[in-house]
Amino acid sequence: MLSYLLKQPPAPPSGDKRWKLVGATMRRYGYESYALIETMHAVQEAFGFLDEEALRFVAASLRVPLSRVYGVATFYHYFTLKPQGRHTCVLCTGTACYIKGSSKNLAAVEDKYKIKPGDTTKDDNLSLLTAxxxxxxxxxxxxxxxxxxxxxxxxxxxxxxxxxxxx
Ligand code: FES
Known part of the structure; x- marks a missing residue:
């Protein structure tokens, strides 16, 4: 609770009233990081899936690394990042990763499986996402x-x- 008092959580991604439900869940747990899964459940229940904006908001609000939020989102089959393949590959295309060659990694997947970020292969085996x-x-x-x-x-x-x- 103390950490919450020291720092206000970020504003929700939009004025959508459903964010209030998500906010209420986080508040109930004092914005502590152990509320991560509960909060992600709240997002999924309210919106039906978790997109990057939602994951970023949850990560910032609970002050956990975005990689951990993605980890949870892709580990538990209950969570949906929108495209629903049996397996999910999220490749980071941020500046640090870009400098170290992430675009080659992405291009390799796109070429081989003929999918773009956000797509799922026709056999539903692989969803490709970027962050x-x-x-x-x-x-x-x-x-x-x-x-x-x-x-x-x-x-x-x-x-x-x-x-x-x-x-
Ligand atoms: S993890 Fe930060 S840019 Fe990829």
């Missing part, structure tokens, strides 16, 4: 594969990870 910064720039280029944060990605590493999911 502007996962809050773990020291791991650049970083990604999250079904809840697992992976550092220092290369196209080979990314393709190897995804290949494990493919029939």
């Amino acid at each position: 502007r910064c996962l809050g773990s720039c020291g791991l650049a280029p970083a990604g999250v594969f079904d809840g697992e944060v992976v550092a220092k990605l290369t196209p080979d590493l990314v393709m190897g990870r995804i290949a494990r999911w493919m029939p």
Whole structure:
């Protein structure tokens, strides 16, 4: 509770009244980081899925790294990031990751599986998402594969990870 008193939480992403429900959940837990899963449940119940804006808002409000929020969102099958493939690959395209070659990683997935960020393959096996910064720039280029944060990605590493999911 003390941390909440020291710092006001950020404003919700929009004036949508459903954010009030989400805010009430976080308030109930004093904006402590252990409210993460409960809060994500509240977002999913209110909006039906968790998009990047929602994840950023939750991360900032509870002061947890965005990579952790993505980790939870992609680990638990209950949560939906909108496109609903059996497996989810989130590649960071933020500045630090970009400098370290994230665009090559993204291009490799796009070329091989003929999908763009936000898409799911036709067989529903893989959803590809990008993030502007996962809050773990020291791991650049970083990604999250079904809840697992992976550092220092290369196209080979990314393709190897995804290949494990493919029939
Ligand atoms: S820019 Fe990729 S983790 Fe920060």
